[in-house]
Amino acid sequence: MRKIKKAVIAAAGYGTRFLPATKNQPKEMLPIVDKPIIHHLVEEAVDSGIEDIIIVTRAGQMPMEDHFDSNTELENELKKSGKNKRLKKIKNIPHMANFAYVRQHSGYPYGNATPLLCAAPLIDDDEAFVYMFGDDLTLSDKPVTKQLIDVYQKEKPTAILGVQEVPDEEVERYGTVKYKDESKNYEIEAGYEKLPAKDAPSNMALFGRFVFSYDIIKQAKETPTGKDGELWAMDIVNDLAQKGKSILAQPIEGEWHTTGDPLRYLKTSVEFALRRDDIGDEFKEYLKERFKS
DSSP: OOOOOEEEEEOOOOOGGGTTTTSSSOGGGSEETTEEHHHHHHHHHHHTTOOEEEEEEOTTOHHHHHHTSOOHHHHHHHHHHTOHHHHHHHHTGGGSSEEEEEEOOTTSOOSTTHHHHHHGGGSOTTOOEEEEETTEEEEOSSOHHHHHHHHHHHHOOSEEEEEEEOOGGGGGGSOEEEEOTTOSSOBEEEEESSOOTTTOSOSEEEEEEEEEOHHHHHHHTTOOOOGGGOOOHHHHHHHHHHTTOOEEEEEOSSEEEEOSSHHHHHHHHHHHHHTOTTTHHHHHHHHHHHTOO
8 A cells, every 4th residue: 555645635615704804814823822724734744744735725715825834034034133033934834845736727616625636646546645625723632634544545545534523502503423223433325515414423523634545536526516517525425335346435533623603613723722832821820710610
């Protein structure tokens, strides 16, 4: 099995829930403390052994590309000011991985699987790859992406979907999975998009971490659009499951945090801040004092 070294990050949305902040910048560039959302995603991928990052973008997202490039003027200014720690932080960014950018154009349908079609020419037909949604972050001792890669290399399925249990009142916000009876390796029969808790097959919610074989891309080219005329990753996975392909929904060790709307973005920012070695303790004391009853 070839080493999994590529990750595709879907970052072509408009971030309309965050207007006007996202009027002229990608939502993925909103900060979680002092790093943009997408920077955290890239770090997780790199810490999991990924070498090549393919970011699927749209028109108007140059700030995201600039972030992972060098800024000579800023570097020179920091060097002159003797701010060497800050200089080191930004000089290392372009060297985190090999970056490639692909535009999602109007010739494709909209949907959370459309970036797979856009990135397909950059994926070899005999290699597996990581797929990440641009608004889902994780906190864990072992990177969640690495957890999924390790299971993929052991079980060799067609696809692995990262899942985490959510409360009943949250189920309808996410896709959920139905496991095969007596499945010992978390193999699923099917997945379902945003069902009410009373109809959902489980509380195991899908989020934006996957390891896919190239079969997913081949099937994406054949799967018709589904709900709301969009191309859904779950429809592609279900088509392959019906063909007898092995699809695993792997519970992760750690925490999944979404930045998909302002409230959850704020909660995610707090969780990341509390875990910072430099400001976490002081921030925790502030929160205690601020909300003392």
